[in-house]
Amino acid sequence: MNEGAYVQEIFGIPFNISNDLPGLLAAIIVFFTMFWLSRKIQLKPTGRQNVLEWIIDFTNSIIKSTMPNKEGSQFGLLIFTLFSFIFVSNQLGLMLQVNVNNVAYIKSPTADAMTTMTLAFMVLLFAHFLGVKKFGFKGYIKNTYFSPIPFLLPISILEEFTNFLTLALRLYGNIYSGEVLLKLIYEFGKSFGLISFIPAIPLELIWQAFSVFIGSIQAYVFVTLTMVYISQKIEKE
Amino acid sequence: MGTDFILGAVATSVKWGDMLFYLVLFIVLIALLKHFAWGPVNEMMDKRANKIANDIDSAEDARQKAEELAEKRQSALKESHVEASQIIERAKKNGEQQKNIIVENAHGEAQSFKETAKQDIARERQDALEGVKNDVAELSLEIASKVISKNLQLDDQKALIDSYIEGLGKQNEVK
Numbered sequence: 128m129n130e131g132a133y134v135q136e137i138f139g140i141p142f143n144i145s146n147d148l149p150g151l152l153a154a155i156i157v158f159f160t161m162f163w164l165s166r167k168i169q170l171k172p173t174g175r176q177n178v179l180e181w182i183i184d185f186t187n188s189i190i191k192s193t194m195p196n197k198e199g200s201q202f203g204l205l206i207f208t209l210f211s212f213i214f215v216s217n218q219l220g221l222m223l224q225v226n227v228n229n230v231a232y233i234k235s236p237t238a239d240a241m242t243t244m245t246l247a248f249m250v251l252l253f254a255h256f257l258g259v260k261k262f263g264f265k266g267y268i269k270n271t272y273f274s275p276i277p278f279l280l281p282i283s284i285l286e287e288f289t290n291f292l293t294l295a296l297r298l299y300g301n302i303y304s305g306e307v308l309l310k311l312i313y314e315f316g317k318s319f320g321l322i323s324f325i326p327a328i329p330l331e332l333i334w335q336a337f338s339v340f341i342g343s344i345q346a347y348v349f350v351t352l353t354m355v356y357i358s359q360k361i362e363k364e
Numbered sequence: 365m366g367t368d369f370i371l372g373a374v375a376t377s378v379k380w381g382d383m384l385f386y387l388v389l390f391i392v393l394i395a396l397l398k399h400f401a402w403g404p405v406n407e408m409m410d411k412r413a414n415k416i417a418n419d420i421d422s423a424e425d426a427r428q429k430a431e432e433l434a435e436k437r438q439s440a441l442k443e444s445h446v447e448a449s450q451i452i453e454r455a456k457k458n459g460e461q462q463k464n465i466i467v468e469n470a471h472g473e474a475q476s477f478k479e480t481a482k483q484d485i486a487r488e489r490q491d492a493l494e495g496v497k498n499d500v501a502e503l504s505l506e507i508a509s510k511v512i513s514k515n516l517q518l519d520d521q522k523a524l525i526d527s528y529i530e531g532l533g534k535q536n537e538v539k
Contacts, residue, residue: 142381150386154393161401168404170412179405204402208394245386 133230143241150236153216161211186210186350193354194362202357209250210350213237213298217342220306221335235342238303240295247295250353251287258360270363294352301345305338499535506531 133144164179172180186207190199220235236242258267272283312334316327507528 137381140381140384142385146382147385150389154389158393158396158400161397165401165405168408170408170415172408176405176408179401180409183402183405183409203406204394204398207402208390208397211397212390212393239382241382242386245383246390248383249387249390 133232143239145231145234146236146239146241149219149231149233150216150242152233153212153219153236156219157208157211157215160215182211183207189347189350190354193351193358198361199354202354205250205253206350206354209246209353210346213246213349214343214346216242217302217346218339220302221309221338221342224306224310235302235306237298237345238306240299240303243299244291244295246298246349247291251291251294251356254353254357254360257357261361262363267360271360274363290356294349294356298345298349301341305334305341308334309338503532503535 135142135144161179164175166175168176183203187200187203189210190202190206193199194202216235216237218235219233220238223233225231225233255267255271258271261267262270271287272280309331312327312331316324316331510524510528
């Protein structure tokens with residue numbers, strides 16, 4: 128369960144291939160699913176287009192819950208992509224795990240803190256950027272760190288770091304723990320032959336189903352919090 | 365395994381290439397989705413929303429127009445009722461007038477007929493009277509000539525008177 132990583136250095140930059148490969152796979156799955164769903168776009172939606180529009184409506188409703196419609200519509204694409212990517216990433220490791228020589232090549236990309244931290248870092252950086260863009264640098268500092276009352280400045284600064292860490296580690300922890308338990312049940316199934324193999328099947332099944340549920344919830348939570356952080360930065364308190 | 369368990373990738377050294385990889389991956393994914401899925405679908409959804417709004421507006425317009433039309437028709441119907449009654453009224457009046465004229469004409473004609481008839485009668489009478497006058501004159505002349513020619517004897521006189529009366533009767537018969 129604690130696989131070694133296949134690290135490749137390209138131009139002196141260390142790439143963890145056993146983390147990058149599943150990310151690429153998840154992105155490819157997302158792209159081709161959406162590509163397949165968006166063929167034959169019509170005014171009167173049918174079949175696959177309905178599914179895609181349902182997903183878009185769902186992500187748009189997440190935005191709408193934190194922001195007025197007019198302002199929020201610009202984040203539609205970001206939230207749509209973020210949600211579908213994290214959702215697929217969360218489910219990927221539940222369906223497919225490829226280990227060669229104790230090195231993982233396919234798992235959930237979000238079961239790695241590096242991935243979730245990158246995503247969290249990206250959206251929070253984006254949120255701060257939007258804050259600066261909207262209020263100017265002074266207004267951004269004032270809005271983010273000195274309101275509602277100036278003496279909460281240390282807490283406000285701390286909050287920015289905790290926001291980042293909680294956003295990243297919540298997702299990572301949930302998915303990673305799900306995979307760890309899946310592998311534990313697998314090990315347990317192997318350990319005593321047929322006696323343990325048979326009870327391990329329903330256990331694995333149940334935990335997999337639960338992980339699917341957790342993965343969906345975590346994807347939803349991640350994009351919801353993303354929108355909350357963005358709206359905190361671009362709205363005056 | 366301690367730190368490795370918490371932040372698996374961080375344990376040995378930070379593979380910061382992953383960060384670049386995921387940033388690029390995500391941005392590329394956004395761009396691709398925008399071009400192939402999000403863009404067209406969103407455009408179509410906007411178009412649909414517009415179309416629905418337009419349809420609602422045009423339906424409202426059509427309803428108003430229909431209402432106006434119905435009102436117009438109603439008023440036209442009322443007007444036509446009034447007009448019809450006016451026409452009937454006028455026709456009645458015309459008929460009455462024509463009747464009066466015809467009756468008056470008939471009266472006049474009858475009057476003139478009567479008049480001419482009266483005149484005719486009067487003339488006829490006049491003519492008759494004149495005829496009688498002439499006859500009387502002739503008769504008196506005849507009588508006078510007969511008296512003169514027959515020497516007025518008593519016996520003869522009786523015969524003369526008889527012949528005269530006879531002649532008178534004959535003349536009357538002729539007339």
